[in-house]
Amino acid sequence: MNLRILGLRFASAMSVALLFGSATTLFSQKKPELSGWIRMGMLKVHEEHEGESFYAAKLQFEVKLDKTLEAQIDLRAASTRHEIELREAYLKADVGKGLNLDFGQHKKRFGFEYQKSKENLRTVERTLVYRYLETFGFAGREMNFRYYRTTKERERPSGYSISLGYSEAHDLNVIGRWQRLRALGSFTLALNGLAQRDKMDNGAQMVWGLGLDLARDTEAHHLELEAFAGQDPFQSEFERDFGAGRKVYFTGGKFLYSHRFVISAATGKVFEPVFVTSFLAKDLDQYEVNTIELLPGVNYWFSPYARLSLNADFVLTNSPGNTNERTSVGSNYVLQMEVRW
Amino acid sequence: MVRIFCETRSEIPPLRGVRGVSFGSFLMPRYAKRILFDIVIFKNTPLAPLKGGILCLFIAVLSFISCEKIVEPSALESYGLPKVELQIMHDDLNTLNSHIYARREVPARLEIEGVRYKVFARYSGQTSINRWKKSFTFTFDEAEPFRQHQQYVLSAQTGDPTALNPTTGFWAFQQAGLMAPEIEPVALYLNREYLGLYFLIEPINEDFFRKRRQSLGALYEAVNANARFSFKEGYDVRLGFESRGVREDFFGDLERLLVILDETAPEDLPGKVDRLLDVENYLRYLAVSVLIHNWDGYFNNFRMHLDPALGKFQFVPWDMDHILTLHSPRSNIRGANELSERLLNNAAYRARYRAILLEFLEVRLTVEQLNAQLDTAAQKHARAYAADPVLSSTGISIFEHAESVKAFNQNWYAQIREDLEGLK
Numbered sequence: 001m002n003l004r005i006l007g008l009r010f011a012s013a014m015s016v017a018l019l020f021g022s023a024t025t026l027f028s029q030k031k032p033e034l035s036g037w038i039r040m041g042m043l044k045v046h047e048e049h050e051g052e053s054f055y056a057a058k059l060q061f062e063v064k065l066d067k068t069l070e071a072q073i074d075l076r077a078a079s080t081r082h083e084i085e086l087r088e089a090y091l092k093a094d095v096g097k098g099l100n101l102d103f104g105q106h107k108k109r110f111g112f113e114y115q116k117s118k119e120n121l122r123t124v125e126r127t128l129v130y131r132y133l134e135t136f137g138f139a140g141r142e143m144n145f146r147y148y149r150t151t152k153e154r155e156r157p158s159g160y161s162i163s164l165g166y167s168e169a170h171d172l173n174v175i176g177r178w179q180r181l182r183a184l185g186s187f188t189l190a191l192n193g194l195a196q197r198d199k200m201d202n203g204a205q206m207v208w209g210l211g212l213d214l215a216r217d218t219e220a221h222h223l224e225l226e227a228f229a230g231q232d233p234f235q236s237e238f239e240r241d242f243g244a245g246r247k248v249y250f251t252g253g254k255f256l257y258s259h260r261f262v263i264s265a266a267t268g269k270v271f272e273p274v275f276v277t278s279f280l281a282k283d284l285d286q287y288e289v290n291t292i293e294l295l296p297g298v299n300y301w302f303s304p305y306a307r308l309s310l311n312a313d314f315v316l317t318n319s320p321g322n323t324n325e326r327t328s329v330g331s332n333y334v335l336q337m338e339v340r341w
Numbered sequence: 342m343v344r345i346f347c348e349t350r351s352e353i354p355p356l357r358g359v360r361g362v363s364f365g366s367f368l369m370p371r372y373a374k375r376i377l378f379d380i381v382i383f384k385n386t387p388l389a390p391l392k393g394g395i396l397c398l399f400i401a402v403l404s405f406i407s408c409e410k411i412v413e414p415s416a417l418e419s420y421g422l423p424k425v426e427l428q429i430m431h432d433d434l435n436t437l438n439s440h441i442y443a444r445r446e447v448p449a450r451l452e453i454e455g456v457r458y459k460v461f462a463r464y465s466g467q468t469s470i471n472r473w474k475k476s477f478t479f480t481f482d483e484a485e486p487f488r489q490h491q492q493y494v495l496s497a498q499t500g501d502p503t504a505l506n507p508t509t510g511f512w513a514f515q516q517a518g519l520m521a522p523e524i525e526p527v528a529l530y531l532n533r534e535y536l537g538l539y540f541l542i543e544p545i546n547e548d549f550f551r552k553r554r555q556s557l558g559a560l561y562e563a564v565n566a567n568a569r570f571s572f573k574e575g576y577d578v579r580l581g582f583e584s585r586g587v588r589e590d591f592f593g594d595l596e597r598l599l600v601i602l603d604e605t606a607p608e609d610l611p612g613k614v615d616r617l618l619d620v621e622n623y624l625r626y627l628a629v630s631v632l633i634h635n636w637d638g639y640f641n642n643f644r645m646h647l648d649p650a651l652g653k654f655q656f657v658p659w660d661m662d663h664i665l666t667l668h669s670p671r672s673n674i675r676g677a678n679e680l681s682e683r684l685l686n687n688a689a690y691r692a693r694y695r696a697i698l699l700e701f702l703e704v705r706l707t708v709e710q711l712n713a714q715l716d717t718a719a720q721k722h723a724r725a726y727a728a729d730p731v732l733s734s735t736g737i738s739i740f741e742h743a744e745s746v747k748a749f750n751q752n753w754y755a756q757i758r759e760d761l762e763g764l765k
Contacts, residue, residue: 047414080448082461131431140435169441169471201472238473242734316411327414329533 033062034341037119041309041336046328055079058087058119068094072106088141098156102146108165109146110175110194112213112226114139122222122258124311124334128278128293129228129252136233138194138209142167151188157181170199187214198233205240207231224256232282251287252280258299270301274311291317292326306339417530420725425495425527425539426452427477429462437464441471444478451479453527453541458485467564469499474537474731478544488523490548495529496540500637500662502735503742504726507540508718509711510633510661516706517629519622520553520657526718528725537729538722545644545657546585559594559647560586562659566641570679572599581640586647594647598654602679607686614683619653620690626656627676628697632706634753636671637663639678665746674698674760685764695764698757708754712747719743 036058044051056078063071074088090104107114113121113130125131133139144165151159161177179190192211197204209230216223228251235248256276263269278293297311311334316326417424429437433447441464449462458481464470465478474497481487498507507524514521522543529539543549547557567581578592578599598617605613614620630638635658642660647653671677675685684690702708719739726732726739 126431134431134435135438137435137439140432140439142439167439168443169439171439199471201469234473238730241473242731325410325412328411329414 030064033064035060035062037338037340039336039338041334044333046331046333051333053079068096070094098150098152098159100146100148100150102144102148102163105141105143106146108137108140108142108144108173108175109161109163109177110139110192110209111211111228112190112215112224115177119338119340122256122272122274122299123276123295123297123313124309124336125313127254127256127276127295128280128291128315129226129254132250132252132280132282133209133228137167137169137171138196138230142173151179151181153181172197184214186218187216189214194230196233198237200237201241205233205236207233207236220260222256222258222260224254226254228252235283246285248282249284250280250282251284252278254278268301268303270299272299272301273297274299286320288323289318289320291315305341306337309334309336309338311336414533417533418528418535418728420528420538420728421721421723422538422725423454423525423527423541424452424530425454425541426450426530426533427462427495428452428532437462444470446480449479453487458482458487465494466496466499469497472497472499474499476539486548488543489552490543490546492544492546492548494542494544495527496542496660497537498540498660498662499731500660501664502732502737503665503746504538504722504729504732504739505715505718505743505746506664507542507661508722509714510635510658510664512714513629513633513706513711514626514658516710517625517701518705519625519629520655522549522657522659526722526725535728535730537731538725545646545659549657550646550648555646555648555650557587557646558649559584559588559591559645559654561592561595561645563641563643563645566637568640568643568678570599570683571603573603582645594654595645602683607683608688610684610687611689615653617647617653619651619655620684621693622653622655623680623684624690624694624697626658627681628694628701629706630658631674631676631698632701632754632757633664633711634666634668634672635661635664636668636677639671639676639681665749667749674757674763691764695761698761698764702754702758708750711750715743715746715750 038055038057040053040055042051042053056076059075061071061073061075063073065071070092072088072090072092073086075084076087077084086105088104088106090102090106093101093103095101109115110133111130113126118126126134130139142165144163146161146163148161148163149156149159151157158178158180160179161175163175165173165175167173173194173196176193177190179188181188183189190213192209192213194209196207196209198207207230209228211226211228213224213226215225230250232248232250236246239246239248254276255278256274258272258274261271261273263271274295274297276293276295276297278295279290280293281287281290283289292315294314294316295311297309300308302308313332313334314328315330315332316328317330318324318326417426428450429447433449436445436447444463444465446461446463449460451458451460451462458479460482461480462477463480464475466472466476469476476497476499477495479487479493479495481491481493483491487493496507498504501507504526508526511521511524522545524543525541527539527541529536545560545562550557561582562585563581564583565581569576569581578595582592582595584590584592584595594617598614601610601613601617611620626638626643629635637660638658642658642663644657644659645654646657648655675681685694719742723739732739
């Protein structure tokens, strides 16, 4: 009997064993928990003549396989797409004492905003620097293995996370994050690091990213301060293939402040103005060419599960030929109703 | 030091009736100290709960004071070509760039010469898919097709540093009376950033044949640089062809053609092979390929379509970036695949091929016509080429490329004339 047939028989036997094993667990598990949101609203992009209405939904299933193992599936659909997208699918294992393991397709957690789901952000969309990081895959979603320790008031003031990820574009990365509660007064301090082996047409390059964030979250107000620096893989690849071979570095920062004015504590009605400013220079050698984001907005919470948001996201960019004047291309105004469960 | 961080209030320009604000100089250390001071002085006062709001107000006031002029964006340069503007949202770009090989589709907005389309965009290409300058395929809404097509290709043609080959190549096949995709050079912008000189290329699919009053039959795409016409050495057609016709994954008629080629003596080929293959069409395809040096089109970039009304395979060229350059093993008047070899072993087919070559050399596709086409393309593409970040990086102008290709053509045509004797 050759090795191939032996291998096939072994695989079949394993499949049967796994099937019966899983079935036993599945029959004994709890019902899946459902969470998610629906969003609807109007979007007006500054340079467009007309606004557009949109709607979108997220459906998240959390299945407890046993006391320590959980499976999570995140499905999304939106008016801009034909189909329902499987955004995340991963397993989460609780190994005790605040330690966890995640494995599967889920968030690439570089920076403060990517520690959170969109519905937990103060703004409707992620802010300027993250939108830039997403385009070359420093943030987003991918297949990864993550080992992390969560923080807890008084018990575990320090937490960390380390993940090893692989994208379908054949990029391999390691992302680390360390954070400490009340590190600077009442502020939580976190350091982020990313190293990525970026696959190119003829070889690969190593790129990196660093981030520092300070956040303060109280009943009344919320404040985020973030700073980033790193190497742009796209522009560095371009310079290597067609330019002088230099490495292109970016830097950016963000300040976000929101204040919660409680209108009715009983019903959870809250009025929450938000203000964001961000800065992004895509090439440190041309630092004077940069983008500034100014975002005034408000959230009106009808209850802890429903909010109406209005964001005016001004994106002001100058150009290498004219650093004194800025255009507002990419600025947008969003009015959105979100209900979560 | 850059302006945004170092400008002082005295340097701040006066308000000039501007419409917008930028937060300009609030980050400077002097202001930062002031902000901190303001927060501190509010401590233990009734205003303390509002200090965040006051901070924001303070920033907003500073931003307004340090107004810079906000201007309307200038119109994007078309470089004398149709302008194509592609807009893809940041999270969709993330999906696109994180799934390059899976060719994931994302929603996008496309504007071609002022006409807007809502499309789905994906990266396309085979060997070129991970290059810096990527090609795209767009899927249009059924109710809003583009040039009677549901899908269309925007190709970077990265294999061609001259940017002359794609238009010249398809033009040559059309001159020979063969079916070839429509092609149009354009200036492409992605989220208002100039990506370079691209080519809108009509895809070869059901819509392509419908436009030419044919219906879709069996359709095979030559892929992986491994499209062969013999079963010798245990060849499997699935290694070099993808079946895209009415019966997807059906290869029966193609396999029948290969069996005929393998098992029939050269003198018996007429009457057998021409039941399944439009031999005249193939000989013309071969003649053009030899003249424009379409060496990639012998085993890779072509399509074979079996028109149900005709009942025979016809060849359609695809991807013309690798032409007009020498490729020593394939630089041959007989072409370089098993199909050409088998057909040209037959005296009648060889004579016909020689006649076709002569017709092209002297009437339909003379070197003067070919070189004039190159001059026209160079003139048309020159500005977009010069601004293209990739093409212009070589430091060679498009006109220099054109001159060297024209000289190459003169020599190549002379060589072909000499080699014609060998076809007798």
